[in-house]
Amino acid sequence: PLVLGIESSCDETGVGIVRGNTLLTNAVSSSMEEHVRFGGVIPEIASRAHLDAFVPTLRQALEEAGVTLDDVDAIAVTSGPGLAGALMVGVCAAKALAVATGKPLYAINHLVAHVGVGVLDGGELPENLGALLVSGGHTEILRVGSLTSDVELLGSTIDDAAGEAYDKVARILGLGYPGGPAIDKLAREGNPKAIRFPRGLTQPKYMGSAEAPGPHRYDWSFSGLKTAVARCVEQYEAAGQEPPVADIAASFQEAVVDVITSKAVLACTEHGITNLLLGGGVAANSRLRELTAERCAAAGISLRVPPIRLCTDNGAMVAALGAQVVMAGGQPSGVEFTPDPSQPVTSIHLPAA
Ligand code: ATP
Ligand code: MG
Ligand code: FE
DSSP states (O other): EEEEEEOOSSSSEEEEEETEEEEEHHHHHHHHHGGGGGGOOOHHHHHHHHHHHHHHHHHHHHHTTOOOGOOEEEEEEEEEOHHHHHHHHHHHHHHHHHHHHHEEEEEEEEHHHHHHHGGTSSSSSOSSSSEEESSSSOOOEEEEEEEETEEEEEBBBBBHHHHHHHHHHHHHHHHSSSHHHHHHHHHHHTTTTOOOOOTTTOSSHHHOOOSOOOOTTTOBBHHHHHHHHHHHHHHHHHHTOOOOOHHHHHHHHHHHHHHHHHHHHHHHHHOOOOOEESSGGGGGGGGHHHHHHHHHHHOOEEEEEHHHHSSSSSSHHHHHHHHHHHHTOOOOOOOOOOOTTTTTTOOEEEEEO
């Protein structure tokens, strides 16, 4: 089926078009620049930006794909999780399009779409799949029994998401916003072993056993790490010294990436999962890509990492999961549903009201 996907959960306005598992186009407009001076995404500004960007982005997508709205078989839209006001713009636009064209509308989970996008690069996802989702708002390890009907949350962060930790640490180091790319770049000039920052929830007392897994066995915590970085910088400043920012960035990044990959591989191994998909905006991180590949290879897990443009928020991922739902015979969502800012990852697409 030809599916048009709409994304507006945060600061990217995305319209993507797929035919089955084939990507036709992926138009994205970001309001990131407007948030830079505030050091974080301002919801009201993001919503207004979606309103401005939606029609031009839709036109661009249709033009690039060489199709018209008439050709489209179904419309898919992110219904959550995300910023309430931002979601409302995309959902409202999608409902209007569905009413005007009479096409069926599917309300899609943004997080599962970060996984579903994998079909656009390498085709059908393997069975026995795990997904490591690392983004600005989430850090989760999932068992994906079926992309359209069976997603289980194995572990997640109990406080900050990994991307959030990057953004906060970048602020502490004076690197600006967004922090991920800046730290990634600076870390290349630093020594990742210079400072041993804490790896949250990896002490035996948190880990339970494989037979009786504790609540934290596959969970992460990044707020202690952020505090440790702040203390470290304070100590240098108190001593009247310049903090070695490159070494701190590299050591922080090593701590994040070490604990993310070790727990993801542990969860896969203990669940007999032999295929892993890495997704979400932080999957753009060079060291995360490298260490995940290394540790998966060592554990006999085959890894799939979509190209960066498909890892960061976009409409093609929504279209891709929408097409999977359509092909699996899933029911359209109608036009009565409301966006759910905290839609759980187990709710893959919303049924009709
Ligand atoms: P969610 O998907 O949880 O709703 P989101 O959609 O806001 O959150 P994404 O757009 O998927 O998140 O990812 C954005 C995050 O990725 C930001 O926190 C940013 O700092 C981080 N990021 C981007 N590039 C890199 C990089 N090279 N290294 C580390 N982090 C990065
Ligand atoms: Mg974003
Ligand atoms: Fe996202």
